[in-house]
Amino acid sequence: MVRTPLTPEERERGERLGRLLREAREASAGRSMADVAAAAGISAETLRKIETGRAPTPAFFTVAALASALGLSMDDLVARCVLTPA
Incomplete structure (x- = not known):
């Protein structure tokens, strides 16, 4: 099965998620x-790939497990990863 290429917005959202997780870990x-x-x-x-944006679309349960391990709220992560229109 061929995977559809990610949009620039999806890549940016993945990079934001990675930055947030790295900042929370540090x-x-x-x-x-x-x-x-x-x-x-x-x-x-896997965590390295997520934090660096090389895995911009991690599975929901992976993100949930990381949020739990870091004491983060999923609601907060979602709100901070949403792209605001320019």
Whole structure:
């Protein structure tokens, strides 16, 4: 199956999500990528890809697990990732 290319907006939203997650991880007593990934039940490489925007559309349950591991609200993440029209 061929995946439809992501729009620039989808890529930007994924980059925002990655930045938010990285900032939250670093703000929570400088937790390591491996620690947060293990708490969320994903690999450190998957977290690295999400944080750097190389995986701009992670699965819902992956985002939910990361939010839980970092003590973030899903509502807050959604609100902060929504693109506002220019």
